[in-house]
Amino acid sequence: MEKQHNLSKNQKIIFDLIDKSPEPLKAYSILFNVQKKGINAPLQVYRALDKLVEIGKIHKIESRNAFIACQNSSCQISKATAFSICESCEKVSEISNTKLSKYLSNFADESGMKYSKYNLEFFGLCKKCKSK
Amino acid sequence: MEKQHNLSKNQKIIFDLIDKSPEPLKAYSILFNVQKKGINAPLQVYRALDKLVEIGKIHKIESRNAFIACQNSSCQISKATAFSICESCEKVSEISNTKLSKYLSNFADESGMKYSKYNLEFFGLCKKCKSK
DNA sequence: TAACACTATGTAATAATATAACATTTACAA
DNA sequence: TTGTAAATGTTATATTATTACATAGTGTTA
Known part of the structure; x- marks a missing residue:
């Protein structure tokens, strides 16, 4: 709970x-x-x-x-966020993709840093704007 | 070239x-x-x-x-960036990890959006700050 | 219930970040 | 050499965010 x-x-x-x-x-x-x-x-x-x-x-x-x-009931209290942003109409949506969040939550590199949080923003054109 | x-x-x-x-x-x-x-x-x-x-x-x-x-000679002209940020000393490094960048560059979800760009920021404690 | 700690509120002033509008100059290709 | 895009210079202003200080509410516990 x-x-x-x-x-x-x-x-x-x-x-x-x-x-x-x-x-x-x-x-x-x-x-x-x-x-x-x-x-x-x-x-x-x-x-x-x-x-x-x-x-x-x-x-x-x-x-x-x-x-x-927050659109994501299972969101880890702002510790792991990902968004898609349309650069034309500025529509923003929260991405909740289990694979993505697992991949990023477990990401580690050679720096020796343990990451406790991340924020990811994807940019592009949404369906509507693409078809204009 | x-x-x-x-x-x-x-x-x-x-x-x-x-x-x-x-x-x-x-x-x-x-x-x-x-x-x-x-x-x-x-x-x-x-x-x-x-x-x-x-x-x-x-x-x-x-x-x-x-x-x-930019620390990353192979950087796709700012289209795909990832950073690690220490929340204690504020040290910032650019992450250049081929797997990560491939994974994110190819990421697609059900939204139908094709992403042409992303920015990712990881947060945590760097080695030095962790051991304090 | 009194004392305490913690969270939240209210208000004014100001700091920090970023852009608009307009005039001019430079670089360089046609 | 002329046209065009990029860069510069300057003033003013818009936008985003915090500092500092005073007060009030909430909940715990002695």
Whole structure:
């Protein structure tokens, strides 16, 4: 059984917004969207985002500085993430492919480093954009 | 034979700085370092960085907003990059592992997307930091 | 329940990262 | 030599993220 994280008020407001969004959201776009709910300052947003990332409810798309809800119930708490990103329409999806995650989680090279975490971003054209 | 890219003056100044650095450099730290050479504005730095990334002479470490010189002569012009990052000392190395790059370059999932590019960042503790 | 530690919140200011808009110059191929 | 693409220079501004400080809520345990 996974640890239950009871989200606080701000965390819940921000998670719900991200979770409903069909696309990754940026911090300041989140801020504008939640100002009517009493969240007024960037720091309030960033603090909630940090926490949500930490507990694995959302992920940061590093190449886009944007956040999406975790789509992967078996996600190892943000320790192993992979995304596909369409460079034309900017659609982002989380990839959950057991082979891929096994391969990467077990990856080791000659450096002697033991990797505890990874983030992978694939880029290309999605089906729709390819056929245009 | 690979295409020869003759770097312009600013590109060369900035590439040389990054290439000599043992660690990834951030754009504004680059700016401060090259001001004595007549590069005065952020945009001049970002333009050179963009070009250098485009032609594969440097890579951006997305999770750190920093840039390192390409260590991998066989690197497919920035289309396929992998890095190891120590979360303690922040040492970053480019991983050049044929198996890994083949595996990822050929990766395909059910989405129907054909990936033309990827970026992978591994995190952990390097040998030194592990033994502390 | 009082004391404590921990997490979360609120607010203002500012730091760090990146781009827009516009004018000019250089490199080089047709 | 003229046309075009690439590069440069400069100012201003947009976007992303953190520091510093004060306060309030939550849950544990003595």
